[in-house]
Amino acid sequence: MEKDILLETKDLTTYFYTDDGIVRAVEGVDLKIRVGETLGLVGESGCGKSVTSLSIMRLVPRPPGKIVKGEVWFKGEDLLKKTEEEMRRVRGSQISMIFQEPMTSLNPVFTVGFQVMEAILVHQDVTEEEAKKKAIEMLDLVGIPDPEKRFYNYPHQMSGGMRQRVMIAMALSCNPDLLISDEATTALDVTIQAQILELMKDLKKKIGMAILMITHNLAVIAEMADSIAVMYTGRIVEYSDVKTIFKNPQHPYTYGLLHSIPLVTKPRKPGERLATIEGVVPNPYHMPKGCKFHPRCPYSTKKCREEEPPLEEISPGHWVRCWNYLKPGEGV
Amino acid sequence: MSVTETALREEKIEVHGYWYYVFRRLRKHKIAMVSLVVLIIIILSAVFAPYLSLGNDPYTYIESVPWSTRVELAPPGPGHPLGLDQMGRDAWARLLYGGRVSLTVGLSASILSAIIGLILGLISGYSGRLTDTLIMRFTDMMLSIPVLPLMVVLNAIIRGSVFTIILIITVFGWMGVARLVRGQVLSLKEQEFIEAARAIGASPLRIMIRHLLPNVMAPVIVASTLAISGNIIYEATLSFLGLGVRQPTPSWGNMLNGAQTFMLSAPWLVWWPGLAIFITTLSFNFLGDGLRDALDPRLKI
Amino acid sequence: MAEPLVRVKNLKKYFPIHGGVLGGVIAWVKAVDDISFDIYEGETLGLVGESGSGKTTAGKTILQLYRPTDGEVYFEGKLINNLKGEELRKLRRNMQIIFQDPYGSLNPRMPISEIIGEPLVVHRLIKNRNEMLDRVVEVMELVGLRPEYLNRYPHEFSGGQRQRIGIARAIILNPKFVVCDEPVSALDVSIQSQVINLLNDLQEKLKLTYLFIAHDLAVIRHMCDRVVVMYLGKVMEIAENQELFENPLHPYTQALLSAVPVPDPEVKKERIILKGDIPSPINPPSGCVFHTRCPVAMPICKEVKPELREVKPGHFVACHAVK
Helix, strand or coil, rough: CCEEEEEEEEEEEEEEEEEEEEEEEEEEEEEECCCEEEEEEEECCCCCCCHHHHHCCCCCCCCCEEEEEEEEEEEEEEECCCHHHHHHHHHHCCCCECCCCCHCCCCCCHHHHHHHHHHHHCCCCHHHHHHHHHHHHHHHCCCCHHHHHHCCCCCCHHCCHHHHCCCCCHCCCCCEEEEEEECCCCCCHHHHHHHHHHHHHHHHHHHCEEEEEEECCCCHHHHHHHHEEECCCCCEEEEEEEEHHHHHCCCCHHHHHHHCCCCCCCCCCCCCCCCCHHHHHCCCCCCCCCCHHHCCCCCCCCCCCCCCCCEEEEEEEHHHHHHHCCCCCCCC | CCCCCHHCCCCCCCCCCCCHHHHHEEEEHHHHHHHHHHHHHHHHHHHHHHHHHCCEEEECCCCCCCCCCCCCEECCCEEEEEEEECCCCCHHHHHHHHHHHHHHHHHHHHHHHHHHHHHHHHHHHHHHHHHHHHHHHHHHHHCCCCHHHHHHHHHHHCCCCCHHHHHHHHHCCCCHHHHHHHHHHHHHHCCCHHHHHHHCCCHHHHHHHHHHHHHHHHHHHHHHHHHHHHHHHHHHHHHHHHCCCCCCCCCCHHHHHHHHHHCCCCCCHHHHHHHHHHHHHHHHHHHHHHHHHHHHHHHHH | CCCCCCCEEEEEECCCCCCCCCCCEEEEEEEEEEEEEEEEECCCEEEEEECCHHHHHHHHHHHCCCCEEEEEEEECCCHHHHCCCHHHHHHHHEEEECCCCCCCCCCCCCHHHHEEEEHHHHCCCCCCHHHHHHHHHHHHHHHHHHHHHHHHCHHHHHHHHHHHHHHHHHHHCCCCCEEEECCCCCHHHHHHHHHHHHHHHHHHHHEEEEEECCCHHHHHHHCCCEEEEECEEEEEEEEEEEEEEEEECCCCHHHHHHHHCCCCCCCCCCCCCCCCCCCCCCCCCCCCCCCCCCCCCCCCHHHCCCEEEECCCEEEEECCCCC
C-alpha cells in the first residue's frame, strides 16, 4: 500500500565556496521518506550525507555553504522557501535531529532535565509545571532509570549511552514526524549501541515516526532501515529497499562496500584477504570527468570516463547510477 | 574535521608548505597588511636614520636659525621640519634616532623574553610535577615583584642605558611566554604523536626540541608580536619617568619627558614622539591579531 | 608449546586522580586490574573490549609507555618492567606500536620522510641522511605509499594514507612485536579492508607478532588467531578464534556477540540486552566486575572475584557460572 510521502527532496544541491575552490558537497539529490518509514543514508566520509541532512534542516553554515538549488517538500510545503522564523518552528517540533557526539550537543552548564524542558517550552504553549512533567515522562520513555532524580543530573554526570538517550528525549519531546539521526550510535560501545537501536525501534513502533538514518555502518543500517540510499561524492548512486540493496546490489560501489567488510559471522581462514575497493575518494576540488566512481571501478569503460550516468530506475523501486549495471537478478 | 576540510585528500595538485598558507591567510587581513607596511616604513626609517635626517644629528646644538630669535624650542622651518627641542637640537633627527632606541628595545626584549620563556615553559610543561611546580612557583615569584619601585631604587645605583633597559624588561618579561608555552606543552603532551616519539625511544630533549617546539611556536609568535608594543610603551614609560634611557641619547619616551614642561609653548615636541609611539604600538597590535588568525592551527587541520 | 614471545603476569595499571586542598591522590582509575596472558611468536592475539575495558592501556603498558603499577611483563623471557634508559631504548627496537588516530599520531610540523625515518635517527642506525631516505623509501613502498610523497606533510594525506605512514614508522626498525591499537577504527569502511590486508601482508613478509586491539568483533574475527576479552580492566575470557565465536562461555562475551549488528536484513537477532551502563573504572563493582549487568549473576558473584580457569584446552574463562 502506498503510504503518504512525508519528506521529498528534489534535485537538492549544496555547494561550499572555499578559498581552494568549490566543493560540490551535495549534487542533485532526490530522496523520499514515507510516513513511519526509516530511510538509511549510507556512505563514507565526504560523500555528502551529513550535508544533505543539514540542507534539509537549513542548518548549512553560510558562508561558505549555500543551497544552490532544489526543493525540500515536507508535509506539502517547500522548506527552502520558508523564512528562518518559520524554520525554527519546524526544527525540534516537526523535524528533530540527533548527532554523534552527545557531549558537545548538550549544554554542560544546564541539567539534562532543564534542556528537555526547554525543548518543550520553545515549541509548545504549556506552563513550566506541565513542561517539567512531560520532560520526566520523556526521560522515562527513553529508558533512563529514576527519571525524577536524573532530571537534575548534568551531562558530565552521565555516561555516553545515557546522554544519547537524553538527546533522543529532547528530539522526541514534541512528537516530531521525522527524526534525523546523524551517526548517532557511531561513538557508542557495541552493547550500548544495541540498547539505543532497540530503543529507536521501539519508539518508532510506539510513536510512528519516520527516521532518516545517516551512517557509514552497513550492519546498523541493515537492521534499522526500510529503504537505503547509497551516496558517493555528493550523489546518490543506488537507491532501493533494504533487501534489494543487500541481496542484489547493482552499483559496483555498493557491491564493493558490502563485500569488503569483515563479517562477525564468517569463520576465519588464515591468509584470506578481504575484497577491497582500490584507490581513494576523489579530491572534491578535482573530480574526475564522467562517472565519479570510474577511477576505482573494476568495470569501467570508455563511456564511464566520459559521461556521467543518470540515476535510472532499472526495476520497480530500484534506482542505479551506472552504465554497466547488471540485469536484475544477475550476480557479479 | 569539518565538511569543507574533508576536501584535502591525496592527489593534491599543488604542494605547499605550512608558511604558504599562513601568508595567504594573513594577506586577507587588510588591517594587518596595512600595519605591516606601516611598520616596515617605520623600521626602515629608523635603520636609515642618518640618511633621512637631512644632515642633522640628534646631539648637535644648533647655533642659530633664521626664522626664530631663540634656538631653544624653535618652531618648524626649512631644514628642520619638526623644529628644535628645548636644548636646540633638531627634533626630526631625534625622532628618527629615538625610533632606533624604542624599536631596538621593543624587539630585543621581546625576542629574548621569548627565548627564555620558551626554554622554561618547555622544561616545565614536559617534566615531572616537581620540576614543573618549582619553575612555576619561581615564575609566580617573579611576577609578584613590583618592577617600577625596583627601578626607582636601581636608578640611583645603575646608569640607565639601552642595554640595561633591555635587560630589565627581559628579566621581568619572560613569565607570560613561559606560562603560555607550558600550557601548550601540557596539552600537546597528551597527543599521540608525542607518545609515538616516546615509543620510538626518543629522548625527552629530542621530544622537546623536535616535536614540541615547532608546535608551540604559533602562539609564541603572536604573543611576542603583541609584547613588542608593550615593551615599547614600557620603555617609553620608564624613560618618561627618568628611569630609562638617559640623555643625551634620544628615545621617544625621554623626548616626551623633556617636552612635558613645554607642552603649551611647543606642543609639537610632545605630539610627534607620542604619535610615533601610538602608531607603532597600534600597528604591532594589529599585526599580532592578524598573525593570530593566520596561524590558527584549526584551519590547518 | 614454545616459550611465549611476550608474557604478561598479573599486570596492573592504576592512574591517580589528584584533588583536595593539597593535591594529593584521592582515587585511582583502575584501568588494568590484574591481567595475565601469553603472546606466542608469529601469532595475532586479539584484545577486545568496550570503553573502560582497559585494552588500550594494557597494550601501552606492555610496551612500557606507561610504567606498570604492579605485575610483570616478559619479552623473550626477560623481565622488562624495570628497564630504564639505554636498555629500554634498545628494547624499543623490537617492540613497536601503531596508533588509532591517524590525525593525532603524526607530528603536523614534520615531513613524512622525517616521521618515518625518526626511529633510525634515534637509534643511530644510519650514517647519513641519504641512507635514511633510502631506507624510508624502501618502507614506504612496502606499505603502498608513493616515494614522491617524501617531503609532504601529514595534513596533505587522507586518513588511510596517514595510517600507512604510521605503519611504516612502526616497522622501519624491523621489530618482532607490534601492538596495533585500533588501527582501522578511525578509517572509512572501504579503506579499512585495504589496511587490514596490508597488516596481514606485512605480518607474513616481516614475520611480525601482533597484539591486535579493537572493539569491532568482525575485524577481530577476521584477523586474530586467539582472542582475549576484557571488561573493566579484567580478563573475562581467552580462547582460539573459532572456539570463542562459536562457543562463547562467558556471559559478557555472549552478550557482546549478540549485540553486534549484522549486515544482513534478513537475520532477526535474538539479542541479549545488557541492562545499565558500563561502570566507572574508578569504582569498579565488588567481586566479579560484571555482576551488575550479568543476566545470570548469582549471589557469589558479588562477593568473590572469579579466577581465570582453563575449562577446556586453550579456553580460559573467569566466571562462577561456568563449570
